[in-house]
Amino acid sequence: MTNVFQCAVLSVVKHAYIAHAVAAHPRFELTVVADDADQPEWVHERNQALADEYRIPYVRDVQRALDEFDVQVAVVSSEAERHCDLSVRAAEAGKHVVLDKPMSTRLEECDRLVAAVDRQQVKCLMWNRNFLPALLHARELISSGELGQLTAIHVDFYFSKDSGPPKGTRQSGDPPIDWLQHQIAAHADGSDGGVGREAIGELQVEGIYPLAYVQMLTGARVERVFARTASHFHQVSVDNGVDDLASVTLELQGGLLGSLALGRIGAASHPDIGEIKLHIMGTKAALIVSEARPEVGIYYRGQPAKEFRHVRCAMDNDYLLMSNLAEAIDQDTDTILGAPAARAIAATVTAAIESARTNQPVTVAHAG
Amino acid sequence: MRVAILGSRQFVADVLRSSERFPDLEFLSPGVSADLPLEQEESCNGPSAADTQLDRLLSNSDANCDAIVAERISLVESAARVAESKYHLLTHSLSHVDESGWRRLSQAFQAAGRTLMCSHPVRYRPSHQSIKQRLEGGQLGDPGLLRIHRWQSNTTSTPPLWEDVVQELETACWMFSASPQLVFAKTTPAGAGADECDSLQLHLGFAGDGMALIDLNRQLPDGDSYYALSLIASTGAAYADDHHNMQLVYRGGPPTGCLTTESHFALTGQLAEFLAAISASRQPSIELMQDVVRTLPAIHRSIETGNAVKLDA
Numbered sequence: 001m002t003n004v005f006q007c008a009v010l011s012v013v014k015h016a017y018i019a020h021a022v023a024a025h026p027r028f029e030l031t032v033v034a035d036d037a038d039q040p041e042w043v044h045e046r047n048q049a050l051a052d053e054y055r056i057p058y059v060r061d062v063q064r065a066l067d068e069f070d071v072q073v074a075v076v077s078s079e080a081e082r083h084c085d086l087s088v089r090a091a092e093a094g095k096h097v098v099l100d101k102p103m104s105t106r107l108e109e110c111d112r113l114v115a116a117v118d119r120q121q122v123k124c125l126m127w128n129r130n131f132l133p134a135l136l137h138a139r140e141l142i143s144s145g146e147l148g149q150l151t152a153i154h155v156d157f158y159f160s161k162d163s164g165p166p167k168g169t170r171q172s173g174d175p176p177i178d179w180l181q182h183q184i185a186a187h188a189d190g191s192d193g194g195v196g197r198e199a200i201g202e203l204q205v206e207g208i209y210p211l212a213y214v215q216m217l218t219g220a221r222v223e224r225v226f227a228r229t230a231s232h233f234h235q236v237s238v239d240n241g242v243d244d245l246a247s248v249t250l251e252l253q254g255g256l257l258g259s260l261a262l263g264r265i266g267a268a269s270h271p272d273i274g275e276i277k278l279h280i281m282g283t284k285a286a287l288i289v290s291e292a293r294p295e296v297g298i299y300y301r302g303q304p305a306k307e308f309r310h311v312r313c314a315m316d317n318d319y320l321l322m323s324n325l326a327e328a329i330d331q332d333t334d335t336i337l338g339a340p341a342a343r344a345i346a347a348t349v350t351a352a353i354e355s356a357r358t359n360q361p362v363t364v365a366h367a368g
Numbered sequence: 369m370r371v372a373i374l375g376s377r378q379f380v381a382d383v384l385r386s387s388e389r390f391p392d393l394e395f396l397s398p399g400v401s402a403d404l405p406l407e408q409e410e411s412c413n414g415p416s417a418a419d420t421q422l423d424r425l426l427s428n429s430d431a432n433c434d435a436i437v438a439e440r441i442s443l444v445e446s447a448a449r450v451a452e453s454k455y456h457l458l459t460h461s462l463s464h465v466d467e468s469g470w471r472r473l474s475q476a477f478q479a480a481g482r483t484l485m486c487s488h489p490v491r492y493r494p495s496h497q498s499i500k501q502r503l504e505g506g507q508l509g510d511p512g513l514l515r516i517h518r519w520q521s522n523t524t525s526t527p528p529l530w531e532d533v534v535q536e537l538e539t540a541c542w543m544f545s546a547s548p549q550l551v552f553a554k555t556t557p558a559g560a561g562a563d564e565c566d567s568l569q570l571h572l573g574f575a576g577d578g579m580a581l582i583d584l585n586r587q588l589p590d591g592d593s594y595y596a597l598s599l600i601a602s603t604g605a606a607y608a609d610d611h612h613n614m615q616l617v618y619r620g621g622p623p624t625g626c627l628t629t630e631s632h633f634a635l636t637g638q639l640a641e642f643l644a645a646i647s648a649s650r651q652p653s654i655e656l657m658q659d660v661v662r663t664l665p666a667i668h669r670s671i672e673t674g675n676a677v678k679l680d681a
Contacts, residue, residue, distance in 0.1 A: 151556060152567060154583055156515065158600060167602065226552045226676060230577030232512040232602055245512050245600065247579045249571045255558045257569055259581050261515050261600075269605035275598065277611075279517050281567070281587055286519060288594070288611050359550055359573070360676050 005096075005326070006031040008071040010062055010086045011078030012050045013043050014100050014195045018077050018127055019050055021318035022098060027326040028073065033058045034065030035078075042184055043079075062086065066093040073325075076100060079196035080205070084109035087124070091116040096123040096329055101208045103342045105200055107350055110343040111367060117339045123328045125335040126342035128212040129291075131320035135213060138278060138289045142217055147282030150218055153250075153258040154279040155210035160270035161191050163234040163244065176239035193264065194242075201243035202264045203229060204349055210260050211345040212337050213278060220253040221344060226361040227352035233266050248352045249361075272308040343367055369646075370394045370432060372425060372455075374418040375439025383437055386636040390643065396433060398425055418459075422446055426453055435483075435646065437639070440527070444469040447484075451476040456483040458642040461531050462657075470661045474654045483646045487653045488535035491542050492637035494630050495608035499599055500543065502606065509602030514543050514580040519594040522566070522586040530562055532584045533570065533667065537660050540572060540580045543599060547659030548572035548580070551666040552676040562671055570667065571676075592627060 005028050009019045012033065022028045033051040035043060037060040044060065051058035059065040066074070066089070074090030076083055077100040084104040087097045091113065103126055104110050117124045129135065141147060164182055179199040186192040194200035214222070229243035237244040245265070250258035265274065276291035295310045303309075321336065328335045347364050355362040371393055373383045380397045387395040398421060418438040425431045426449050435456035441447050442463045450457045457477070465473070465486075477484035490496070502508050516536050520526055541547050550573030555565035562568060570582040588594065596609040614625035645652040666677040 151587060152569075152583070152585065154517065154581075156598065158605070226571055228550075228571070228573050228577075228579040230512060230579070232510075232577060232600075245577075245579075247513055247515075247571065247581050249552060249554060249569060249581070251554065255556060257554055257556050257567065259569060259571075259583065261513055261581055261598075263513065263600055265600050265605055266603070268603060269600065275605070275607055279583070279596075281519070281585055283587070284589065286588055286594070288596075290611065359678065361552065361674070 002027065002330070004029050005073045005329070006069070006071045007073040007075055008065050008069060008090070008095070009033045009047075009050060009075045009077070010090060011035045011039075011043065011047060011076065011082065013046050013079055014077045014192070016050055016077070017318075018098065018100055019075055022073075022075050022322060023054060025319060025322035025326075028322055030054045030056055031071050032056055032065050032069045034062045035060060036062055062089060066090060066095060072096060072329075073098060080105060080194050080200055081196045081198050084113045087113050088116045091120050091122050091124070094120055094122060096325065098125045098127065098325065099342075100127055101206070102194070102200070102204050102349075103208070103346045105198060105204055107343070107347055107365065110339075110346045114339045114343050114367065123325060123335055124339040124342075125321065125325045125328075126208065126212075126337040126339075127321070128337045129209050129317055130212055130216050130336050131317040131324070132291060133314050133316070134289050134291050134293050135216070138280065138287060139217060141287060142280070142282075146285055147280065147287055148284030150256060150280060150282050152256065152279075152281040153214055153218055155213055155258075155260050156275055156277045157206060157210040157260065157262040158265045158270065158276065159206065159274035160267050160272070161264055162267045163191060163193055163236055163264055165235045166266070167231065167233055167235050167238050170235050170239065177236040179236065179240045182236050199240035199242045201229065201237070201246070201353070203243050203246040203248075203262060203352060206262060206264075207260070207349045207352075208342065208345050210262060211348055214250065214252075214258060214260075215341060215345065216336070217278075217280065218252060218256055220256050221366065222250050222252050222348045222364050224251040224361050224363050225249060225348060225352045225355050227355040229353065229356040233264065243356070246352070246356070250348075251361075267306065272310045340367065369434045370396060371435045371437055372431070372433040373397045373437050374421040374425070376417045379439040382632070382635055383639070385632065386639055389636050390639065393643070398431070416440075416442060419443070419446060422450070426450070435642075437642070444473055447473055448476050451480040451482055451484070454480055454482060456642075456646050458485045458487075458638070460488050461527070461534065462486045465661055466665070467658070467662045470657055474651065478651060481649070483642070483649070484651060485642050485645060485653045486657050487638065488538060489631075489634035489638045490535050491539050492634040492641065493608075494633050494637070496539065496597065497637065499597075499606040499608065502604070503543065503599070503601065508599070508604040508606065510576060511544050511578055511599060511601045513578075513600040514540055515596075515598045516540075516580070516582045517585075517594065517596040518583070519585045519588045521588045521590045521593070523590060526586065528563065529565060529568060529584055529586055533562065533568060534660060534664070536582045536584065537570070537663055538656060539597070540582065541656055541659040541663075544574045544578050544580070546574055546578075547663055547679065548574050549679050550676055551663060551670050551679065553667045553670040555671055562668060
């Protein structure tokens, strides 16, 4: 009989789906929700809601929860700027960490987490989509040698969500949209982006997913980037000076060339969740992957306009991620996306943002 | 109107197939005939087939045609002679042309009262035309990010990769109705020049935060090519992708994807535009080609230096 890991949820203001995924796995159980007492009331409300849903306590003291509840794992889904700090505190208390995206908006914070995880010899899992069926299939084809040596990889990561009023709709005299207030309000319909006090662009929020694909499929590090970014769709992006559309040229180890096209392109721009594709070139063959497959088309009279007509199926990503963490703990192996790998992605995103600002390629500042 | 077709056997065959749509025209293929001696085969199929045939046609005072459709012309001077000889010209490719050469050439055609069109059929694909129409109609809003993948195998009959660069740069300038202001280009193998690389990746910045990523690759195994274009714009998006247009063939084992192609429509659309331009005494590609040729040196410079190159507005 394998043991069940008890988990503390440290703030759940962003994605409750991570906590739900943890709870749904037979090797994990939610024990307590905790957060710092000085957090604003909307944070406490969301934490309390999850605690009520699972009928577990909500403790307004992170340290006490880590000390007094017999938990082995911390699940962090706070505002982006608190991700690393809460994770570091959990790691320093000897807890394994499951962390929502982005790792952080600051590389120093990422470094602090990498060091804490290493020092305490705990496991860290950055939430990702690497176990989607299409990605697993691509990985299998590449590992089998069918493509030969990879020479190029390109990822499109367009997700078709809106984010408040469209660009250009602010009337003269209207105040700019407040980032945090917008994100809090957008939570109701799931269209919130980078929740936090600090405005963050989509490259920082979503970049981890496609860059984790690149990392898993190539095993190569991004060495240099050239990027363009724009606030192209949403007034909240314009008002807060962050990107909602980005293109990045990736120069990878071993002469591999790649690119990333990413954006929160608006609900009108795709019939489903978005166009997410990979184009992979090898010395023996090439591969074009639609990340959404397998999916089923469902159409019916009276169908709500916002309901996706093509529904992804055979999705096992959440379960496999948690199995991956359990296996890493049991066998002392690395997770699919641990702290150093996530830090490398954060460094790539940081370099891309700098490149877009300077209009020149930028070398990625990898650790060590 | 009589139209002379100059180029390889394949090119001539493609144009003749499209010519059925234009019953009022007479198409000639002076460089290609079934009983051509073997020693002249190169002039029908080599990369410079159209050049050789053009030389012959211009030297022949009895050449009885009004317009020329050429696969590829290598020298600006040869193209200028077409204007002097009072023919209209459509060429898919004009190698080695720079900004001042293109200006001189277009002035020569304007002075001669003849139409010059230098353009590849790729942007006349029905899918591309649909996207452009929606852009111009305002349904898609402002173009934001254009993404193109164009993959082919590298056989002896494949034109140089640089021609793909010119053609897709034309597509990008056409979609944005502007020339880029920022150019970053990378090749593989790393450090290879534009003339000897296996792949070239072009990253462009346009005014108003527009951007384009163009991936041109010659590393596919022998067989069919692959093409995809997506345009993300401010109020909509368009996706034209061979991946979406694949049919499946089951012969045992894993199925094979077969593309239902649209490319043969492109040539017809392009010829129709050329003929309409002649009728209306228009010069349909002068500004667009000007945008293209002013960008080409920046691509070379970016590859050589490893840096992004800014172009003046």
